[in-house]
Structures are given as structure tokens and as C-alpha cells.
Amino acid sequence: MQQDPGNPMPYPQFGYPQPPPVPAHSDPSMYMAGPQAGIYNPAAQAPLSPNYYPQQGMPFMPVGGGNEQNNFSMPTQFLQNPVMTNMAMQYGHSLMGQGKEALDRELNKYVSTSRIKYYFAVDTAYVAKKLALLVFPFTHRDWSVKYNPDEPVQPRYELNAPDLYIPAMAFVTYLLIGGVSLGIQERFSPEGLGIQASTALIWALIEVVVIWVTLYLMNIQTKLTSFDILAFCSYKYVGMIVAVVVSFIMPSAYHLALIYVSAATMFFLIRSLKIQVLPESSRDAYGENNASFIGEGSKRRNYLLVFMGGLQPLMMWWLTRQLARP
Incomplete structure (x- = not known):
């Protein structure tokens, strides 16, 4: 038997055929382990099946298929x-x-x-006329509010109707004017502006709640809703803006401007609410026999109007005292 140089250890004495030559390979996995260590494993050259792991024989899903x-x-x-x-x-x-x-x-x-949309049904002509009425209410004559039997008349068609567009825009403008005033006085800070906004909002809510509770305790019949009260009480921000802007131009004229806009706001509020707190139709419904009851209701109505009107100058001064330029 010819000695194979690639396999120096044949086993002819045991009758086994001579194994194939072992090529020189650097991969250890190409050789058998155990007692037949060092013998070349031809099966190692066969590609692995993609459906089985070579160690465990478990099926697997192909990656990147x-x-x-x-x-x-x-x-x-x-x-x-x-x-x-x-x-x-x-x-x-x-x-x-x-x-x-x-x-x-x-x-x-x-x-x-739908009720909220009613308060924002305005146009440019209405806004201009209403702002002029808020600043110069003394020349206005007709304060009655026209009503439609089917639905309320929108503010764009009725100047005396309450709206929330002007109060909302006036509130935002008040905050901006306040920030400018604090900046001119070198006292501006984001925290201070936030405190100003939260303070004004809290006082507005407190004012509405106090008036609504007063209406209930005094047993005053009225068609006013909470949004109506909020609208009428928030018109004062227009006068507050005028007073603060006047203080920019002439700081010494702030108190005079505040007195005028306070009087204008009081006049506007009292004349607007006079026919809505206790309408004439409600008073006539009692007849002549209830004259004493009607008189008591009129007194309570007058007290409420004076209370609401007198509250406006106090609120206007309180919310602008630190914003006016000294």
C-alpha cells in the first residue's frame, strides 16, 4: 500500500479503507472532534439547511428573506x-x-x-360703534334692546345687545398694554405678566359670582344670564386701556382719565341694565293690586344697579394702579 503523504497514519491492519486526504484548512470546524480528532469531515463543506439550526436541528425563520x-x-x-x-x-x-x-x-x-356663538356674532361696524358708545355714552338716547320672537337679535344688528368679542379683545389688549407699561418702567418680567393676567381673570370671575349671588338673594327677576353679566362687567377693560394709554402720553393725567372712563362705564352699565334687570312687561303683569310688591322690587333693582355701577370704578382703579406710568 502506498503511503499517502497527506495522511501518515493509515489503518490497513484493521481492514478499514484508507480515509480521504485531509486538506490543509484553517477552519477547526472542518475537522471531527472526539476520538477521531484531526480527521477531515467532508460534511462540513455542505451548506447548512436554511430551515434548521446546525446545533439543535430546530426550525427557524430565515432572516432577510x-x-x-x-x-x-x-x-x-x-x-x-x-x-x-x-x-x-x-x-x-x-x-x-x-x-x-x-x-x-x-x-x-x-x-x-349656539349660545356662545351668539355673543361673537359681530362685524366691524358694530365694534366701531360699540367702542364709541363705551367711551362716549352720554349722548346715546335709545337703550332698549330689540328682541325677535323666534331667536335673539345678534349683536351685529343690535347695538345695545351684549357681546363677548369686545370684552375678550379688550382683556388681551389690557394685558399687552400692561406689559408695555411695565417694560417702560423697567419692571417687566414674564412672571409679573402672568400674575397680572391671572389676577384680572380671578377678579372678573369673582365679580360675576358676587353679582349672580346678589340677584338670587335679593330675589330680583331678570332675563340676564351669566354670559350677559360677564359681558357687561368686562366692558370696563376698554376704559382701563384708555386710562393707561393716557398715562403714557401724560402721566399726570392718569387720574383725570380714570375718573372720566369710570363715570362713562358706570353710566353705560346702569342705563343698559336698567331695563333688563326687571323689564317693564314683568312689572305690568302684577297689575295695580300688587303696587307695593312692585315698589319693593324697584328698590331692590335700584340697589343692585348702584352696587354694580359703583363696583366698576373700584375694579378699574385696582387693576390699573400699578400699570399707570408715574
């Missing part, structure tokens, strides 16, 4: 399909519509959205 690539391409194909895109958009619009209806239904349990 074609299925994964198809899965990643599915969203792109879905978005490129116009039919599926339209269906998704219609479904999204349907969900948004259902959510809006649910939100409106929950809000209507506490606040009527």
Missing part, C-alpha cells in the same frame, strides 16, 4: 393604491365627525355652543 421584504413594501403599495387611500380618508373623516359630535354633545350638557 423575501417575505420580510414584501412586508416592508406593503405600506408603500397600500399608499400608492388610490382606492385604499380614499377609503382610509373617508374612514378618518367619519371618525373626526363622530368625535366632534360627541364633543358637542358633552359641551351642550353644560354650555350651549
